[in-house]
Amino acid sequence: MSTSATPPLSPLTITFGPGNATLEPQGQVLTRRMSDLEGLFVDGHAWRQAVVDGDPVVYTVVSSPVPEVPRELPQSITTIYPGDTGGEFWMTKGHQHPDPQGEIYLGLEGRGGLLLFDGERAEWLDMGPGTIGYIPPGWAHRSVNVGDEPYRFLAVYPGSAGHDYGWVLAHGMGLRARRGDATVELVPFGAPASASDNPTRPQE
């Protein structure tokens, strides 16, 4: 089987039927609190305040028992809680796969977005029940809750893929998702939080 005749995919959304979910039997459960997300939100002052004000759970990841090893195809369900920090919607840390492998996110509940970045181009996919977000190999990916309820999705990914969180800290994600007037507002990754949100925010 040759890959040379097939051009690389760009991210795309594939429509799919609705549903919501837990995984049973259950493997590892990961809980990310605000204090685990240092350096992710552009507004460091608002982030610190949120840590002090109860350090809320931002998201959880429930894995199936299928292990993350080559040739297996593990799954997990991520739940991102609704909220924003300095106007920036709550989100996952985001990661790149050290072994470039495609992945799918299947929207289950709530309203979300899938932000993808290959180091040059950034793409945003609207996600919700009935949507498969396809993550081509080589694209870093982050999920965002843009609604008022928990946003939940099923991930399916080759067990060899791995998680490189440092890539996102070093390269960013191209865009940030902020709470807009009626919908999500996508702004350049390096842009500061708006002055009106954080009149006393230090330059950091």
Place this chain on the structure above:
Amino acid sequence: MSTSATPPLSPLTITFGPGNATLEPQGQVLTRRMSDLEGLFVDGHAWRQAVVDGDPVVYTVVSSPVPEVPRELPQSITTIYPGDTGGEFWMTKGHQHPDPQGEIYLGLEGRGGLLLFDGERAEWLDMGPGTIGYIPPGWAHRSVNVGDEPYRFLAVYPGSAGHDYGWVLAHGMGLRARRGDATVELVPFGAPASASDNPTRPQE
């Protein structure tokens, strides 16, 4: 990442939320009629008769646009129509992956079964909405409609996996799924159709 400490998985069922589906945008669509399934049903006489009597569509496979090449993660939705041939439930051809890779089937609609065979052991997983059937690498797999309505599932599989249909013709699938009194009856793969079903069936 080492794989040596993780024992090989046996097939397992993982509970998941309901839904039903088409794929949009759509890639290749495969239609399998009865005439495409020569040698699959143990009752060759009943199979021939069904081909003559209208050659019905037994199943269809709608693929997403994600290509079947290494590092991509394609998806497809299979619909198996309800019926039996000589008492044997309608089913897919079944295949083995030339490149041993795990796969998931996610039940969307109807009642089905996932038959797995590694050349020695056969496993049967009851499938329906809310169930993920996990196919570990190295297990041939066939799907069966055991209900009265179309049985539909979403497959997610690494693009490198491939399809070897000849393996099943050479090795069988360990078990066959027959229409029982109230439920599915699993019989050894080599067993002939019951005499009461086919009084005039030639020995073939």
